[in-house]
Amino acid sequence: MPPLTGQRYPECSVPTRLPEESRVRDTLNAVIAEALQAAIADGRLPLPEAPAVAVERPRDPSHGDWATNIALVSAKAAGMPPRQVAEIVAAELRERLAEVADAVEIAGPGFINIRLRRGVLADVVSRVRAEGDAHGAGERTGSRVQVEFVSANPVGPMHVGHGRWAALGDSIARILEHAGDDVQREFYVNDAGVQMDIFAASVSARYLELTGREVEFPEDGYRGAYITEIAREILADEGESWADATADAREAHFKEKAYAQVLAHLQHVLHGMGVDFDVWFSERTLHASGDRGAPSAIERGIERLREAGHVFEHEGAVWFRSTAFGDDKDRVLKKADGSYTYFAADVAYHADKYDRGFDLVIDIWGADHHGYVKRMESAVAALGHPGKLEVIIGQLVNLFRNGEVVRMSKRTGEMVTFEDLLDEVGADAARYFFLRRSTDQPLDFDIGLAKQRSADNPVYYVQYAHARICSILRKASGADTADESVDVAAVASRIAADEAALALLGSEPGTLAGEAELGLLRKLAEFPEIVAVAARQRAPHKLTTYAEDLASAFHQFYTHCQVVVDDPQLRSARLALADASRLVLARALGLLGVSAPQRM
RNA sequence: GCGCCCGUAGCUCAGUUGGAUAGAGCGGGAGACUUCUAAUCUCUAGGUCGGGGGUUCGAAUCCCUCCGGGCGUGCCA
Numbered sequence A: 001m002p003p004l005t006g007q008r009y010p011e012c013s014v015p016t017r018l019p020e021e022s023r024v025r026d027t028l029n030a031v032i033a034e035a036l037q038a039a040i041a042d043g044r045l046p047l048p049e050a051p052a053v054a055v056e057r058p059r060d061p062s063h064g065d066w067a068t069n070i071a072l073v074s075a076k077a078a079g080m081p082p083r084q085v086a087e088i089v090a091a092e093l094r095e096r097l098a099e100v101a102d103a104v105e106i107a108g109p110g111f112i113n114i115r116l117r118r119g120v121l122a123d124v125v126s127r128v129r130a131e132g133d134a135h136g137a138g139e140r141t142g143s144r145v146q147v148e149f150v151s152a153n154p155v156g157p158m159h160v161g162h163g164r165w166a167a168l169g170d171s172i173a174r175i176l177e178h179a180g181d182d183v184q185r186e187f188y189v190n191d192a193g194v195q196m197d198i199f200a201a202s203v204s205a206r207y208l209e210l211t212g213r214e215v216e217f218p219e220d221g222y223r224g225a226y227i228t229e230i231a232r233e234i235l236a237d238e239g240e241s242w243a244d245a246t247a248d249a250r251e252a253h254f255k256e257k258a259y260a261q262v263l264a265h266l267q268h269v270l271h272g273m274g275v276d277f278d279v280w281f282s283e284r285t286l287h288a289s290g291d292r293g294a295p296s297a298i299e300r301g302i303e304r305l306r307e308a309g310h311v312f313e314h315e316g317a318v319w320f321r322s323t324a325f326g327d328d329k330d331r332v333l334k335k336a337d338g339s340y341t342y343f344a345a346d347v348a349y350h351a352d353k354y355d356r357g358f359d360l361v362i363d364i365w366g367a368d369h370h371g372y373v374k375r376m377e378s379a380v381a382a383l384g385h386p387g388k389l390e391v392i393i394g395q396l397v398n399l400f401r402n403g404e405v406v407r408m409s410k411r412t413g414e415m416v417t418f419e420d421l422l423d424e425v426g427a428d429a430a431r432y433f434f435l436r437r438s439t440d441q442p443l444d445f446d447i448g449l450a451k452q453r454s455a456d457n458p459v460y461y462v463q464y465a466h467a468r469i470c471s472i473l474r475k476a477s478g479a480d481t482a483d484e485s486v487d488v489a490a491v492a493s494r495i496a497a498d499e500a501a502l503a504l505l506g507s508e509p510g511t512l513a514g515e516a517e518l519g520l521l522r523k524l525a526e527f528p529e530i531v532a533v534a535a536r537q538r539a540p541h542k543l544t545t546y547a548e549d550l551a552s553a554f555h556q557f558y559t560h561c562q563v564v565v566d567d568p569q570l571r572s573a574r575l576a577l578a579d580a581s582r583l584v585l586a587r588a589l590g591l592l593g594v595s596a597p598q599r600m
Numbered sequence B: 001g002c003g004c005c006c007g008u009a010g011c012u013c014a015g016u017u018g019g020a021u022a023g024a025g026c027g028g029g030a031g032a033c034u035u036c037u038a039a040u041c042u043c044u045a046g047g048u049c050g051g052g053g054g055u056u057c058g059a060a061u062c063c064c065u066c067c068g069g070g071c072g073u074g075c076c077a
Helices: A023-041 A070-078 A082-096 A118-134 A160-179 A194-210 A225-238 A247-272 A297-307 A342-355 A367-382 A418-425 A427-435 A447-451 A458-476 A488-493 A512-525 A527-536 A541-560 A568-592
Strands: A066-068 A101-107 A111-116 A144-148 A182-189 A279-282 A311-314 A317-320 A331-334 A360-366 A389-394 A397-401 A443-446
Touching (some): A023 A066, A118 A512, A144 A160, A194 A225, A247 A418, A331 A342, A418 A447, A458 A541, A458 A568, A512 A541, A527 A568
Parallel strands (some): A144 A360, A360 A389
């Protein structure tokens, strides 16, 4: 078992800076701002000040590579029709962008569309290939972020929802790391509290049954078959002697045995899907008193709230005045019977997180906990860290098989566990499907579809694009396309495509081949921005959507363009384009925690 | 009752800061393998963005209201 403590994590200190947006976007914004300034300065545009500029990528590729609505935005203030404003700005832009743009056009109600030179578009190929792992990455922000997720009670197997949150938390962590933050993954183990007692009593009852004794199963006990399995293992290991011990001694012993087993199991399943936590934080450590009777972390947490003036006593209980921070009602920390609430432990836990120096804490909770968000935010604010907690609510998963809902019953313990699902569909498909929908949307998971190795299955669609590229590279090396001993990366590194060669890409616009090349170039260029948006919005599903778009652009390219052709220049250019696609596909899949196979 | 999330094509869902003719996959219809993997591609049909008001040059997106669905609303964990 790994260490179960609130262990410290190595200090990280890197200069603070926000992730950089795409270079082209920044440049265009700057140039447009200059153009506006110039037109305002010489009186052609009667504006008091230049409006904020924001270029965007038009949805419709026929509108060019970039567009700005600046004329529409400023028409009113300038007292001119939008198209007239657009004329003035566009004239300026044509001069300033002569080097990089083929055309600056006015369209629709007054949009200015900018069409980049092919050479500028093809630039992305060299950039992707030169930057390697750094491509699409933000500069190090120095921001220390903790993502806490799954945190399933260690009293049974994970359900399918836990699997989704595991995929989500891990992918968000990967994306934030790529965007430049220092990220720590943490699992909070609720190993204190009554559910552990019930758990122990359940195992104890099954153990006694196995020794042939008549026992009444606890009414609120856990009835899953795994309880019996655990009891059986204890029986095999330690024999029947525990049947004669006192119930207290037996349950105390069984609790630790069973807990260790379940925890190891959770770690095993999570590891199996590629999710590894940096810290497993035990709730018990918060309850434990310090040396020579020093107060526990929970007691210290309450003390801190009290010092901040937000604690009061009422009807024998100790309360946190969360209403002072916008909560609906105040919350109990210490019950009238002297025990602490789960919330009190969570206050101590979060205090500990900030003591560890995190600049931002992201908690991923199941939808059934969303009523808890406000009080936790209140507590964090009261502890002096307002705004440094972000709670992401993960919606549930509905399992379907052949269009039918898979029914589960918690009472009888009859359920499809996350491990069952992993065994059936595999880690790649499970992760991909979990991440495909936005977080705040409940997910319908069709087991049949996830297992299907066909065109209907988006995860294979994306992986297949990657495998196809690897196959092309094997062919280009002169080897058999099925020869798995070929080092694809090494082949790729030998491909050299100079500017003249890359300029051939998309040189025949209007043809199927030319459009396919241009489409792929444009899609590749979007990647850094997609990563930045996915990071900012904590939205891995932006990357599944992107990966499918990129795979589609590649498949079209593949269909319409022979890559390994005789003409050495065209061949190297297309190989380089395919290689850049390979790298970006692998990176996108990597951020999702999904493998990028070289053969399928 | 109150709070949060959601409602977009037959189905499952994207839609960035309010932008142009609202997109994709599946499913329906019609096609393409002598090629570097057809796990692919091409064409086609399909919409009152839940309803109604408002804000504005412009609304799926922002505001109000109504309808429908999910979850929450413990001195449980």
